[in-house]
Amino acid sequence: MSHLHHYKTSVTWTGNRGEGTSHYKAYDRSHTVSVNHKPVINCSSDAAFMGDAECYNPEELFLASLSSCHMLWYLHLCADAGVVVTAYTDLATGILNEHLEGGGRFTEALLHPHVTVADASMIIKASELHDLAAKKCFIANSCNFEVKHHPVTKVAGNTCTMRSSMAVGNCKP
Structure with missing residues (x-):
């Protein structure tokens, strides 16, 4: 239903x-x-x-929608899983292919979420939840191209960092 x-x-x-x-x-x-x-x-x-570079444009707002939707699903999933997120930022990038005859379309969007979690015991689950957030995101599911994500997760006050599925630093709980 x-x-x-x-x-x-x-x-x-x-x-x-x-x-x-x-x-x-x-x-x-x-x-x-x-x-x-x-x-x-x-x-x-x-x-x-021929637009005003000082103002938001539709392409920027589109990327912001993708990033925001992913973040909100991610935070929801982390809360449900007991993963305490203390900070989250993302620098979303996208490629628009403009056709010579006019028109065009986005062909790629890449999210770069940087997440801080409260404890090292949460870092693996925190990294894994990005895949589920990507599947749940309403905006990404409405696109006719893949929205990729390359998360970086770190532990507050620790050197432990996880890039996608590779951990570096002191990641022991």
């Missing part, structure tokens, strides 16, 4: 310089993204597509 969740956002173009879209360079790519009762996000296209 499944449960449907419904989402709604509003995107408003704010880049009309007075000429509308009378020609390609006549308008800004600026727009806002809003959701009821939440702060407005100022956006634009990527600077490569």
Whole structure:
């Protein structure tokens, strides 16, 4: 049995310089993204597509969605498994293949989660749970390309670090 969740956002173009879209360079790519009762996000296209580099672009927000979804599932799974995570950061990267005739698609996304756990006895389980989080992530499951992850897990106050499935340092509990 499944449960449907419904989402709604509003995107408003704010880049009309007075000429509308009378020609390609006549308008800004600026727009806002809003959701009821939440702060407005100022956006634009990527600077490569005549956008404002100071604003978030759809490609960055897409990668942030992938990273955020993975993190939230991971934290949930760690809590269920008794793995105490004390810090989590990720630097997500992606590759967009732009076609010469226009259009394109993401062909790759790679998550680089750096996780700190409370105790060395948790490090192996903490590393393994990334695979399960990847299978559960709603956003990654909606992509037509593989979302890979290369986690680094360390123990708070210890030299023990695990990169994917290889441990280095003092990893004894």
